[in-house]
Amino acid sequence: MRKLQGEMDHFLxxxxxxxxxxxxxxxxxxxxxxxxxxxxxxxxGSLNPTLDPKDPGPSSSLFGVLYDFTARNADELSVNxxxxxxxxxxxxxxxxARRLSGDPVVGYVPANYVxxxxxxxxxxxxxxxxxxxxxxxxxxxxxxxxxHGSFLIRDSESNKGEYSLSVRNHAKVRHFRIYKDPGGSLxxxxxxxxxxxxxxxxxxxxxxxxxxxPLLQPCIxxxxxxxxxxxxxxxxxxxxxxxxxxCFGEVWEGMWKNTVPVAIKIMKQVNMRDDFAKEIQNxxxxxxxRLIKLLAICSVGEPVYIVTELMxxxxxxxxxxxxxxxxxxxxxxxxxxxxxxxGMTYLEEQHVVHRDLAARNILVGDDLACKIADFGLAxxxxxxIYSTSGNAMIPVKWTAPEAAxxxxxxxxxxxWSYGILLYEVFTYGQNPYEGMTNQExxxxxxxxxxxxxxxNCYPEIYSIMLDCWKANPEDRPTFLILREQLxxxxxxxxxxxx
Ligand code: ATP
Numbered sequence: 001m002r003k004l005q006g007e008m009d010h011f012l013x014x015x016x017x018x019x020x021x022x023x024x025x026x027x028x029x030x031x032x033x034x035x036x037x038x039x040x041x042x043x044x045g046s047l048n049p050t051l052d053p054k055d056p057g058p059s060s061s062l063f064g065v066l067y068d069f070t071a072r073n074a075d076e077l078s079v080n081x082x083x084x085x086x087x088x089x090x091x092x093x094x095x096x097a098r099r100l101s102g103d104p105v106v107g108y109v110p111a112n113y114v115x116x117x118x119x120x121x122x123x124x125x126x127x128x129x130x131x132x133x134x135x136x137x138x139x140x141x142x143x144x145x146x147x148h149g150s151f152l153i154r155d156s157e158s159n160k161g162e163y164s165l166s167v168r169n170h171a172k173v174r175h176f177r178i179y180k181d182p183g184g185s186l187x188x189x190x191x192x193x194x195x196x197x198x199x200x201x202x203x204x205x206x207x208x209x210x211x212x213x214p215l216l217q218p219c220i221x222x223x224x225x226x227x228x229x230x231x232x233x234x235x236x237x238x239x240x241x242x243x244x245x246x247c248f249g250e251v252w253e254g255m256w257k258n259t260v261p262v263a264i265k266i267m268k269q270v271n272m273r274d275d276f277a278k279e280i281q282n283x284x285x286x287x288x289x290r291l292i293k294l295l296a297i298c299s300v301g302e303p304v305y306i307v308t309e310l311m312x313x314x315x316x317x318x319x320x321x322x323x324x325x326x327x328x329x330x331x332x333x334x335x336x337x338x339x340x341x342x343g344m345t346y347l348e349e350q351h352v353v354h355r356d357l358a359a360r361n362i363l364v365g366d367d368l369a370c371k372i373a374d375f376g377l378a379x380x381x382x383x384x385i386y387s388t389s390g391n392a393m394i395p396v397k398w399t400a401p402e403a404a405x406x407x408x409x410x411x412x413x414x415x416w417s418y419g420i421l422l423y424e425v426f427t428y429g430q431n432p433y434e435g436m437t438n439q440e441x442x443x444x445x446x447x448x449x450x451x452x453x454x455x456n457c458y459p460e461i462y463s464i465m466l467d468c469w470k471a472n473p474e475d476r477p478t479f480l481i482l483r484e485q486l487x488x489x490x491x492x493x494x495x496x497x498x
Contacts, residue, residue: 063087063097063114067295077107081287085114110259126300127201127218128153134164134175141168141219149216153178153197163197165204167213174213230284232256232296237264237305243314246374247393248279249303253310262295263311267304280306282375286350290343292363292373311363311371319364320429330456332368333425334490337461339370341483344418347372348479353409357417358398359424396438397431401445402473412473418482419468426457445469460489 065083069076077097079085085097094108132140132154141150151167156177163178165188178186178200185193186200188211194200201215208214239252249268256262283294283306298305316336319325328336340362347354354361354372361374396404400416403409420432432451433441450469453462464485470476477485 061087062100062117063095064117065109065114067113067293069109069113071107075108077105077109079109079113084117085109087114110257126221127151128197129219129221130155133157134166137164137166137175138173140221141166141173142171145220147217149214150219151213151215151217152219153201165201165211167211167215169213174211176211230280230294230297231300232298232307234298234301234305236296237262237298237307239264254307256295256307260295261310263308265306265308267306279375282352283308286347286352286375288343288346290339290346290371292371308373309365309371311365311369311373313364313366315360315373316362316364316370317359317424317429320359320425326428328368328428330426330458331490331493334458334461334486334493335368336362336370336425337422338483338486338490340372340418340421341479341486343370343372344414345479345483347414348411351411353411354414354417355403355409356395356398357414357421358395359421359429362421397433397441400473401442401471404442410473411479412476415468415476415479415482416473418479419465420451422461422465422468423451423454426461427454430454458489458493460485 063085065079065081065085068080069078071078077099079097079099084100085095086100087095087097088106089096090111091108095111095114096106097109097114098106129137129140129152132152134154134157137152137154140146141152146168148168148170151165153163153165156162156164159177162180163186165176165178167174167176176188178188178197180186181193185195186197187193188200188204192203194203204211205215236257238255238258240255241253242250243253243263244251246265247268249266252264252266254262254264280294280297280299283292287293292311293309294306295309296305296307298307313319313324320328340357344354344357354375356374357372361372363371363373365371394404394407398417398420400413403413403416423432424430433444436444448471450466453459453465464477464482467475467477468482
């Protein structure tokens with residue numbers, strides 16, 4: 001009996017290696033899971049290179065830079081995203097590289113900041129794929145290298161929060177609905193409930209006859225080189241301190257490979273993967289110094305991490321309300337307004353409407369650097385207007401009347417929100433329309449009411465606010481114009497230290 005059990009264990013482990021963590025938990029004699037995070041740790045102080053720019057070394061090869069990196073000591077090399085490097089030596093978590101453009105300087109760059117040019121995209125087996133429709137799942141499973149017995153779990157299209165199991169059975173794909181009971185248990189048949197998808201898969205891997213479709217191997221999804229460029233193993237990140245929480249999940253301050261301080265957004269629930277996917281897509285395609293920068297993604301397994309640059313002072317709304325925020329001069333407030341207008345001008349050039357511009361979605365870093373964040377709602381405008389079908393979760397007090405009432409978003413509705421943001425900035429974080437409900441706000445706005453001029457606000461700035469709140473979207477300025485106006489006010493406004 002013991003022998004039979006041993007053989008069974010061996011068989012399951014060998015053939016269903018993708019469920020390793022499950023077997024380790026439930027088959028006690030198994031190989032210990034030695035996925036320690038600590039093997040990556042390295043004494044960075046021991047890096048002491050001898051640099052010879054003339055010696056490319058035998059293993060030199062061409063790499064591209066994925067992220068800007070600023071050297072912190074004389075041995076390191078500052079590089080910008082897109083630079084080409086000749087890598088002379090790979091040393092643990094660093095590569096010794098020579099820059100191929102500009103001066104031929106040599107120095108160390110973190111290995112995760114570069115990627116080999118021309119490297120083939122890697123194909124990875126994965127059993128959970130988010131944001132994939134029934135049709136796409138079918139096409140994927142029927143295409144090579146997938147074969148009979150390949151399977152995947154996807155979000156159910158018709159029942160939000162539930163899943164479907166798609167399995168290739170020779171030349172056909174069969175789909176099974178995975179139900180969720182009110183307690184959160186998952187099941188295909190009511191008599192077999194599971195607390196997670198991994199357990200469910202483990203059961204039907206062994207009892208496949210019930211569904212008459214063997215689950216032989218997880219689907220192989222060819223990952224594009226773009227996806228590989230951002231994807232990093234979760235073990236590279238350490239979480240330090242929770243900094244905040246939004247409706248998608250928690251945000252933590254953390255460290256990447258013990259060297260780079262980062263912000264890590266951790267997804268709350270699997271069924272929010274779609275919303276995350278949109279935010280990630282926007283972060284990947286939009287690049288500007290005034291926009292929060294995506295550094296990495298961990299989307300293999302749970303929970304999903306979105307890793308961005310760390311903005312130590314948190315969101316602008318809280319910062320303006322803090323003791324340090326209250327000490328900001330009008331000149332500082334102008335600088336913040338100019339930076340946001342600069343970032344929004346970039347979005348305008350890209351025809352992207354943010355839809356949730358507000359002080360809470362601006363992040364503040366050292367030296368009062370401000371960056372626009374929260375692209376969860378951002379959309380590329382195909383025409384000039386983006387319409388949504390519902391108005392759930394609209395931040396009414398920041399939203400232009402035509403967007404709040406008719407859900408028609410445009411760059412000009414972002415301009416309205418920018419006016420509200422100016423109000424937040426020049427009132428040191430006061431909430432707009434204090435004491436009014438959302439309904440009252442819309443009514444008052446439609447009747448022509450506008451927020452009053454904040455105390456000590458330059459009249460020129462208030463006049464810009466009023467321009468942003470013109471009833472007819474066409475009459476509102478563009479961000480390009482706003483940026484010019486604000487920059488010129490910034491230039492002539494008395495500087496507190498001059
Ligand atoms: P939602 O995403 O629900 O619209 P939100 O913008 O408040 O709401 P998150 O983007 O999840 O939610 O961020 C929550 C909080 O975490 C922010 O308000 C901010 O204080 C902090 N935070 C987010 N990203 C960073 C970052 N890169 N650096 C520093 N703090 C951050």
